[in-house]
Amino acid sequence: MRALVYNKDFNGCIGLVDRNMPEIIDSKDAIVKVKMSAICTSDLHIKNGFVPRARNDIVLGHEFVGELVAVGKDVKKLSVGDRVSANCETYCGECYFCKRGYINNCINGGWELGCRIDGCQAEYVRVPFADNGLTKLPENVSYKNALFVGDILSSGYFGAEMCEIKSGDVVAIIGSGPVGLCAMMCAKYLGAQTIVAIDVDDTRLEIARKEGLADFTFNPKNCDVEEEIKKLTQNRGADGVIECAGTAETFEMSWKIARPNAIVGVVAMYEQDLKLPLPQMYGKNLTFKTGGVDAIHCEKLVKLISENKISTDFLITHKFGLNNILEAYELFEKKPQGCLKIAVIPE
Numbered sequence: 001m002r003a004l005v006y007n008k009d010f011n012g013c014i015g016l017v018d019r020n021m022p023e024i025i026d027s028k029d030a031i032v033k034v035k036m037s038a039i040c041t042s043d044l045h046i047k048n049g050f051v052p053r054a055r056n057d058i059v060l061g062h063e064f065v066g067e068l069v070a071v072g073k074d075v076k077k078l079s080v081g082d083r084v085s086a087n088c089e090t091y092c093g094e095c096y097f098c099k100r101g102y103i104n105n106c107i108n109g110g111w112e113l114g115c116r117i118d119g120c121q122a123e124y125v126r127v128p129f130a131d132n133g134l135t136k137l138p139e140n141v142s143y144k145n146a147l148f149v150g151d152i153l154s155s156g157y158f159g160a161e162m163c164e165i166k167s168g169d170v171v172a173i174i175g176s177g178p179v180g181l182c183a184m185m186c187a188k189y190l191g192a193q194t195i196v197a198i199d200v201d202d203t204r205l206e207i208a209r210k211e212g213l214a215d216f217t218f219n220p221k222n223c224d225v226e227e228e229i230k231k232l233t234q235n236r237g238a239d240g241v242i243e244c245a246g247t248a249e250t251f252e253m254s255w256k257i258a259r260p261n262a263i264v265g266v267v268a269m270y271e272q273d274l275k276l277p278l279p280q281m282y283g284k285n286l287t288f289k290t291g292g293v294d295a296i297h298c299e300k301l302v303k304l305i306s307e308n309k310i311s312t313d314f315l316i317t318h319k320f321g322l323n324n325i326l327e328a329y330e331l332f333e334k335k336p337q338g339c340l341k342i343a344v345i346p347e
Helices: 041-047 149-162 178-189 202-210 225-232 248-256 298-306 322-334
Strands: 002-006 014-018 030-038 064-071 083-086 124-127 134-136 170-174 194-198 216-218 238-243 258-266 287-290 316-321 341-345
Touching (some): 014 322, 064 124, 083 149, 134 298, 149 178, 149 238, 149 258, 149 298, 170 178, 170 225, 170 248, 178 202, 178 238, 194 225, 225 248, 238 248, 248 258, 316 322
Parallel strands (some): 170 238, 258 287, 316 341
Antiparallel strands (some): 030 124, 064 083, 083 134
16 A cells, blocks of 8 residues: 655655555554545654654554444444544553543553554554544544544644633634634634634634634734733733644743633644743743643544534645645645645545
């Protein structure tokens, strides 16, 4: 089968190669025929050497939908022929962390697909702990509808959930890329009254407005964001802040625009160490919550899509065949205006 492989010996570290078909290794495994996958910023982090735990010579990708073609004997919830979306996290469901909902820290899993084991930017993929890692799709949910359930939509929900949103809250989302846009729709679903979108890309801010995800949009190049948010909140600051951008500047902005006693939820992945300036922050009594997504709400998110309460369809701005995936990576890395997510279709 064709597969996109990360290998340090390749020119550019990635290449489209022929690989053996995946096979059932464990009785809880399933094999999925990939119908559609996506390129994630995390894939770029691996390609560019920012993920030390990533293994060399692996198939990249962890964001996909497809059809089950084989299941292990201990897979109970799924059957061959089922249409499924995938969770970006592999988790056993039985360890200390899984039982408490912290599936990102599963001692038998975590971020495995496309990082530690072969991922989905291929024609077929093996999914461990398939009953946990795959969500069956109802008939009225298409592959396109469900492509982002187990990764960026779950990440957006994770960020919104971390902020413990209450009805009437003003929530600021820094970064209007795919995760930020998902965080906006999830924050609104969870009860936020006012959504503020912040980005240096006016095109992305326009998407947030057009899709009805943001009530106010601010570009730090054109205004003082901290002052603008104070105007909206009677000089208090945002009740919750979700940091999705991942730069030193946006990290600093996250605590500056938060009101005293607010929660800052950090879902961004950074490429350098950052420090909290505690003397400057003293007295704001902020709570920071950070980490990789605990994507435990996939069934709920699929249900919300099925009920037309949320939709991520607009995020797909470009499509490529698997044979042209190197071109897709080049485009995604450059991120021209209007590029949000790229769907890769094997057939």
